[in-house]
Amino acid sequence: MSKNTKRIVMFLAVTFGLMYLSHGLIALLLETTAMELEDFPLNILGIIGGGSPAFAALFMVYKMYSEEERKNYWNRAYLYKAHWFWWMVALLSPLVIGLGANLIYHGGWWNPDIQWSHIAAFPLTFGAMIFAGGAEELGWRGILQNSISKKVHPVVTGILIGIIWAIWHGPLFLIDVFAHYNYAFSTYFLFAIVYSLLLTLLVYKTRSILLAVLMHAGINAFGNLGFGIPMEVHEGVLVFLALLFIGFASALHFAEKSNIPVNCRPGDRGRSAIKVNMHSPKE
Template sequence: MKQKKRSLKQIRLFLLYTFSITWFCWLIVIIGNKYFNTLWYGEPLFWILDVIGSLGPAISSYIIYRQFNEDFREQSFIRFVFGKKIDIKVWLIFGLFSLWRLFMIWIAFGINKPISILSIIINLPLAILFGGLEELGWRGILQPKLEKLVNYLPSVLIVGIIWGIWHLPLWLIKGTVQSSFPFGLYLFSGIILTSSFTTLYKYTKNLFLCVLSHAWFNGCIGLALYMGNNGSLQLNLNWKVIVVFSFELIVSVILGIAYHRKKPILC
């Protein structure tokens, strides 16, 4: 019971810190757009606020980790992020996960040129900063703490919904990727990705690989949004997209359940 109360307190504080940091920054942008004709998408000041807002979950994870670890050291937080030594099996899981992303955009969106892969790699540092580091909060704090209170599948659903709601202000900022398609669809895709990243973390025990995987996904889907539509900010939805995302959801759920039944696959 004491452990559950501790987990609940950490969840509440994490959400308070995360939403406060992120929504405050994005609200400034929205107000600037609407009332002062400034802070438009692409302007330097916009990017500063957007980066700080995007780092909300990462900043909050550091605060929570420090607040609830009496023997806190910077080295311990580094170990929290990078986990134990990565062996061949972990690299294999991460490699298969990354290859699946390339296969996904090839099948669903028809993006198969080698230059596309190079583009993802070049933009990976930015993708880490603008999305990947979120994983320190979602997978590092929220998901494992929530699993102490509810079962695995409900926790995935809850985190996916929270993740989607956290992005909500971006629909009020013209030019963002999120503003290019319906919120309901984004919310559903967030649940799918929550299942995938959670399963990846369980089998690798490495948050940084989740950071890289999140950034890799953002890079892949970015190609689908821009290169797949002649530079226009639009996601070309078709039956292939539904099939590949449905397949990912089914596989990630099966792997997640298998892990919790002490019969992990590929591990």
């Protein structure tokens, strides 16, 4: 087994182990005691499970990475220098996608019942979601995408991570105190793959784990604001997600095929572009 394969296996083992063990304990304690989900012990277990991709990433970076690899990882985790277009994708695409899905679901404009207090609190909600969701990308993009993309095409990478991401959420669909319990898994499964492809494209083009963290936080924050994709079996929403799948997969395919340098503005060529392209995600 190669070093890269060992890293993939170790990451998945720690990530799934923490998630399924912690939420298995949550289910057991809810069933056998008077505890509720808001109680401190269950909160801690929820944090352990929900943060397992980040915890697995930190474990691997400090136990399995060389000093140079560790430095490169943290450089990417804090990398904020990217073309404005990719910042727009990271910060606004969850809102645009959620808006489109809801317009289709409701058959036109609808009232998401947003109050001024919700808007005022949005920055705080977004900040909280960096830790309650966004930090997962330290693992999904920082570790798993970086490792899988060395073996397969970026489109396959995005699809595989999306499938893994959806299955990792499995316990939330089995415990009735979580919102996922009422979700249609088929819709959620396609949702996870679609967003995984977009996140994969974002990181492929920018190398920035930071932007992936912010985009993931945006998915959760805008969802809380009323712009989440409706998690029901709805023909129009499923078609919408299927079209996004085709669009994002095609964009990722042509990005890889053209191998356009990351962070390259239109018209930029020459030495600077070549220098940037030397640090492609396939390293």
